[in-house]
Amino acid sequence: MIDDRYELLIIGAGPAGMAAACEAASHGVRVAVLDNQAAPGGQIYRNVDRATNRQNRILGKDFVKGRSLVEQFIQSGGSYFPGSTVWFLDEKRRVGVLIDDKSFFVDADKLLLAAGAQERPMPIKGWQLPGVMTAGAGQILLKSAGMVPNGRLVLAGSGPLLLLLAYQYLQAGVKIDALIETTPRGAISRSLGKLFEALPATDYLLKGVKMMLAVRRAGIPVYHGVEGLSAIGEEKLEAVRFDTGKTGFKKVTDCELRADTLLLHQGVISNIRLPLAAGCEIEWDAGQKNWAVTNDEWGRSSDADIYVVGDGSRISGAEASALQGRLAGMHASHQLGKISESKLEVLSRPVVKSSKRHLSIRPFLDSCYTPSPCYLVPGDDTLVCRCEEITAGEIRQAVRLGCTGPNQVKSFTRCGMGPCQGGQCGSTVSLIIAEQLGKPMAEIGCLRVRPPLSPITLGQLSEA
Amino acid sequence: MKADAIVIGAGIHGCSVALHLARSGIEPVVFEQSYPGRHASGVNAGGVRRLGRHFSEVPLSVAAMKLWWNIRELVDDDCGFESSGQVKVAESETEFELLENRVKSLSLKGYEHEEIITQSELKQRIPAISDHCCGAILCRGDGHAKPFRTVRAFHAASVRAGARFFHGQAVEGIERTGQTWKVTTRDFTCEAPLLINCAGAWGNQIAALLGEPVPLRPTALMLMISERLPHFCTPVVGATNRTLSFKQFGNGTVLIGGGLQGYVDMARQHGHVDITELAVNARTARDIFPLMEKARIVRCWAGIEGVTPDQIPVIGASSTYPDAYHVFGFSAHGFQLGPITGSIISDLVNHQSTELPIEDFAIQRFVNA
Numbered sequence: 001m002i003d004d005r006y007e008l009l010i011i012g013a014g015p016a017g018m019a020a021a022c023e024a025a026s027h028g029v030r031v032a033v034l035d036n037q038a039a040p041g042g043q044i045y046r047n048v049d050r051a052t053n054r055q056n057r058i059l060g061k062d063f064v065k066g067r068s069l070v071e072q073f074i075q076s077g078g079s080y081f082p083g084s085t086v087w088f089l090d091e092k093r094r095v096g097v098l099i100d101d102k103s104f105f106v107d108a109d110k111l112l113l114a115a116g117a118q119e120r121p122m123p124i125k126g127w128q129l130p131g132v133m134t135a136g137a138g139q140i141l142l143k144s145a146g147m148v149p150n151g152r153l154v155l156a157g158s159g160p161l162l163l164l165l166a167y168q169y170l171q172a173g174v175k176i177d178a179l180i181e182t183t184p185r186g187a188i189s190r191s192l193g194k195l196f197e198a199l200p201a202t203d204y205l206l207k208g209v210k211m212m213l214a215v216r217r218a219g220i221p222v223y224h225g226v227e228g229l230s231a232i233g234e235e236k237l238e239a240v241r242f243d244t245g246k247t248g249f250k251k252v253t254d255c256e257l258r259a260d261t262l263l264l265h266q267g268v269i270s271n272i273r274l275p276l277a278a279g280c281e282i283e284w285d286a287g288q289k290n291w292a293v294t295n296d297e298w299g300r301s302s303d304a305d306i307y308v309v310g311d312g313s314r315i316s317g318a319e320a321s322a323l324q325g326r327l328a329g330m331h332a333s334h335q336l337g338k339i340s341e342s343k344l345e346v347l348s349r350p351v352v353k354s355s356k357r358h359l360s361i362r363p364f365l366d367s368c369y370t371p372s373p374c375y376l377v378p379g380d381d382t383l384v385c386r387c388e389e390i391t392a393g394e395i396r397q398a399v400r401l402g403c404t405g406p407n408q409v410k411s412f413t414r415c416g417m418g419p420c421q422g423g424q425c426g427s428t429v430s431l432i433i434a435e436q437l438g439k440p441m442a443e444i445g446c447l448r449v450r451p452p453l454s455p456i457t458l459g460q461l462s463e464a
Numbered sequence: 465m466k467a468d469a470i471v472i473g474a475g476i477h478g479c480s481v482a483l484h485l486a487r488s489g490i491e492p493v494v495f496e497q498s499y500p501g502r503h504a505s506g507v508n509a510g511g512v513r514r515l516g517r518h519f520s521e522v523p524l525s526v527a528a529m530k531l532w533w534n535i536r537e538l539v540d541d542d543c544g545f546e547s548s549g550q551v552k553v554a555e556s557e558t559e560f561e562l563l564e565n566r567v568k569s570l571s572l573k574g575y576e577h578e579e580i581i582t583q584s585e586l587k588q589r590i591p592a593i594s595d596h597c598c599g600a601i602l603c604r605g606d607g608h609a610k611p612f613r614t615v616r617a618f619h620a621a622s623v624r625a626g627a628r629f630f631h632g633q634a635v636e637g638i639e640r641t642g643q644t645w646k647v648t649t650r651d652f653t654c655e656a657p658l659l660i661n662c663a664g665a666w667g668n669q670i671a672a673l674l675g676e677p678v679p680l681r682p683t684a685l686m687l688m689i690s691e692r693l694p695h696f697c698t699p700v701v702g703a704t705n706r707t708l709s710f711k712q713f714g715n716g717t718v719l720i721g722g723g724l725q726g727y728v729d730m731a732r733q734h735g736h737v738d739i740t741e742l743a744v745n746a747r748t749a750r751d752i753f754p755l756m757e758k759a760r761i762v763r764c765w766a767g768i769e770g771v772t773p774d775q776i777p778v779i780g781a782s783s784t785y786p787d788a789y790h791v792f793g794f795s796a797h798g799f800q801l802g803p804i805t806g807s808i809i810s811d812l813v814n815h816q817s818t819e820l821p822i823e824d825f826a827i828q829r830f831v832n833a
Contacts (some may be wrong), residue, residue, distance in 0.1 A: 455760035
């Protein structure tokens with residue numbers, strides 16, 4: 001049974017949330033953790049405590065590291081509510097959560113939001129066809145159900161996850177018919193300037209190199225710097241097409257590859273719905289090209305009683321997220337009077353140092369994997385809002401008619417009014433407007449978030 | 465700059481006033497603090513009804529309805545208007561009697577647009593309605609429209625007719641020198657012989673600048689919209705003693721509201737949802753439409769509206785200055801009146817009188833209070 005008040009209420013049982021819970025509970029804080037998955041681990045360590053040995057071999061060593069954190073979390077003694085859905089959060093820190101079909105309201109002295117990241121939408125022409133999914137979805141099916149795609153498979157996009165999934169599929173014996181990289185040509189050489197900063201995280205760099213070598217050795221055709229990617233088909237995906245690209249040193253134009261499944265990916269962006277609902281300030285991170293939550297070295301947002309940490313504040317990776325979670329957990333413990341300032345100082349020092357090391361790879365990775373502008377700001381005939389089927393052209397027309405922001409565009413076009421409430425289109429809409437008006441993203445802003453944070457039935461709302 | 469008139473506010477009433485004035489040869493400048501339809505006018509339930517109106521509003525509402533039935537002629541856009549009918553259901557015999565008495569009173573005044581229907585007629589019209597509803601008032605010809613689209617249509621039509629709009633321009637000062645009004649905003653100054661205050665929930669702030677403050681309360685009125693559902697209800701449905709506005713659109717989504725209040729943050733111009741109050745609204749909707757139990761609500765919001773103590777608007781000439789007019793304070797039921805208010809102001813400006821009875825809406829009632 002959930003109580004109506006906790007000292008520290010944590011939303012998200014991924015690395016940051018679990019680490020914060022363990023830390024705070026160890027200092028005697030009354031903690032509760034809400035998470036929408038059936039088991040702890042978040043996306044990155046999804047199902048890690050149930051993975052078979054075979055799955056562990058396929059998914060790799062980093063994945064298995066998550067297991068010890070999950071075990072620590074389960075032993076930590078806080079209250080944990082898996083399979084719960086946070087549907088309401090306001091600026092008074094009041095949380096509405098659905099547990100087993102019933103709604104409860106919970107208050108907290110301190111709130112910690114660690115809801116992680118979502119995949120950045122990759123709008124290409126035809127991305128709404130059945131057979132086109134995301135690499136993240138592919139990885140979820142691999143981790144939670146041991147499922148792999150059938151038929152001709154193409155992976156396309158940019159970002160470490162794409163390469164990781166290719167590597168994991170190879171370990172599982174899946175045939176990959178092509179790996180298409182959409183990272184702009186020269187991104188890696190342009191990023192070399194950041195390589196020096198990244199050296200403390202050499203292990204990350206070596207991992208990437210190892211995976212790329214494995215892909216090459218398997219003989220998978222790899223295309224680089226691909227532009228004009230689109231999905232072709234009538235009722236479902238039949239082929240993947242692109243205008244230009246390079247394979248090795250050879251230029252390729254007007255390429256068409258038959259495909260049954262296309263897995264798209266261009267990195268992850270912070271899922272900021274909860275921080276926005278709680279009124280936390282956000283800022284545009286030009287390096288990561290996404291919205292980040294403004295926070296201090298302890299993870300405190302613009303509201304001193306709300307911590308926002310992990311990938312849900314800005315993209316940091318699993319290990320850095322866990323460290324941020326620990327820092328927030330110990331700071332909250334201090335604020336709640338459980339540990340002294342000097343104890344906080346002593347506990348935090350090694351964590352801060354480790355966190356810096358893990359974060360040092362980010363500028364290099366962000367630069368390496370900068371999404372290409374043509375996949376951030378799509379052409380007129382590409383769908384932006386999948387729920388309401390609104391194209392980029394219609395959005396541009398709305399801007400020509402005088403719209404200056406995404407909320408106004410929404411009123412004009414219905415873009416963002418569907419069930420996903422802007423989850424898949426919000427970032428794209430703001431980018432299109434910014435480009436057309438020549439204004440910075442900070443001025444354009446993002447879609448207003450309103451309850452419910454995920455759909456709730458009228459019956460459930462009636463009993464709230 | 466100079467203009468023939470200055471209109472403050474580009475909600476439905478501001479745009480309607482701008483349109484009618486422009487078409488009568490008086491080309492206005494409109495100052496809008498955000499963008500047209502940003503607040504109540506653009507985010508309301510879209511009810512277009514004569515049904516259930518305060519008796520003072522009935523003549524205006526009946527006149528406005530004639531314009532709605534030919535809205536395309538007025539603004540060159542159908543505004544998403546559907547003449548789906550409206551019903552006001554009784555949930556008990558006592559409520560049914562109340563409705564019967566209302567219809568009788570209206571009939572005595574010469575209005576026949578509201579008619580009583582029995583429980584079986586109601587169930588025939590809307591099979592999905594709960595069995596406990598024992599009858600209703602039906603208003604054929606009433607219906608609903610798309611609020612934001614409507615404001616856009618009025619805005620575009622008034623621009624075509626010669627009105628000039630300035631967005632993002634909140635009024636900072638109003639002066640009168642001789643017979644000229646001078647209005648200052650962040651980036652502009654405009655002089656004109658006429659001033660019309662259509663500033664909605666900010667209407668009392670403008671009225672106060674003219675020395676005639678009105679006790680207007682800004683409120684945040686809540687709505688919620690469902691996922692797309694198979695069609696089950698054509699008319700708009702309201703209740704008698706409970707707050708409800710319930711309608712299903714052509715795309716299958718259901719909009720539920722009626723006027724329960726959230727919280728207003730006037731500084732940030734944002735309405736917040738009060739979820740406990742909204743739960744009351746949800747219960748009403750579920751009681752009257754049991755099949756909605758499993759329907760998923762996708763979004764709730766709260767729009768900012770101005771409410772007067774007697775819940776009817778301020779329409780008419782200023783009590784302190786000549787050549788100034790007010791159209792605000794519609795207390796959650798101004799949308800349907802939009803097309804007619806512009807016509808009323810145009811009459812007052814051009815002919816010093818209007819056929820429609822607007823005495824009950826005079827600003828004097830607050831000045832003398």
